[in-house]
Amino acid sequence: MHKFALMAAIAAAVLCAGGIAMARLPSDAIGTPSPARFVADGRQAVPVSDPTRALILGEMRRMVAVIEAADEAANGRDWAAVARAARKAGAFQTFPDRATMELPTDFGRMGRQTGLAFDAIAEVAGRSDPFAVNANLANAMEYCVACHKTYRLTQKP
Numbered sequence: 001m002h003k004f005a006l007m008a009a010i011a012a013a014v015l016c017a018g019g020i021a022m023a024r025l026p027s028d029a030i031g032t033p034s035p036a037r038f039v040a041d042g043r044q045a046v047p048v049s050d051p052t053r054a055l056i057l058g059e060m061r062r063m064v065a066v067i068e069a070a071d072e073a074a075n076g077r078d079w080a081a082v083a084r085a086a087r088k089a090g091a092f093q094t095f096p097d098r099a100t101m102e103l104p105t106d107f108g109r110m111g112r113q114t115g116l117a118f119d120a121i122a123e124v125a126g127r128s129d130p131f132a133v134n135a136n137l138a139n140a141m142e143y144c145v146a147c148h149k150t151y152r153l154t155q156k157p
């Protein structure tokens with residue numbers, strides 16, 4: 001009896017594993033990740049109005065352009081151009097109160113730190129040190145990654 005129970009457990013485990021393998025088959029077969037990856041989202045929802053969303057996302061796209069410009073200038077060893085590009089995403093920028101009021105405090109803090117990180121790129125560019133510029137670019141991008149892991153925007157009801 002004991003032996004039978006063990007066999008049954010093994011059979012159940014094998015069937016179960018088979019079931020999982022079967023369930024995964026369609027997406028594995030075409031080499032794409034399981035859709036569960038896209039559904040499971042642990043990020044904090046930040047409800048924003050349409051104008052605030054447009055403002056934030058516009059700033060995001062601008063920051064990508066700044067990174068591209070700064071990196072390209074660094075490749076050409078044009079340190080003045082690196083500094084000019086980086087300052088465009090610096091901490092001098094302020095968002096209108098109506099927008100910042102919709103955002104969590106830590107979101108705003110992280111945004112400001114990102115601006116300071118771009119100012120730091122501009123500062124080290126003055127040293128004409130490619131490694132320092134590169135390290136500070138990477139540092140700035142750590143904020144992009146950290147914030148994107150933490151928040152997502154949703155429609156304000």
Ligand code: HEC
Pocket residue numbers: 057058060061063064067107108110111114140141143144145147148151152153154
């Ligand atoms: C303070 C938080 C925060 C920081 C810092 C941040 N982002 Fe974002 N970003 C977001 C959020 C939130 C979204 C919307 C994500 C969502 O809703 O799924 C976003 C979206 C974007 C998008 C998509 C834009 C669009 O039009 O849809 C880009 C590109 C982007 N970020 C680039 C960057 C880059 C580059 C950096 C760093 C230099 C950066 N972000 C830093 C919060 C941040």
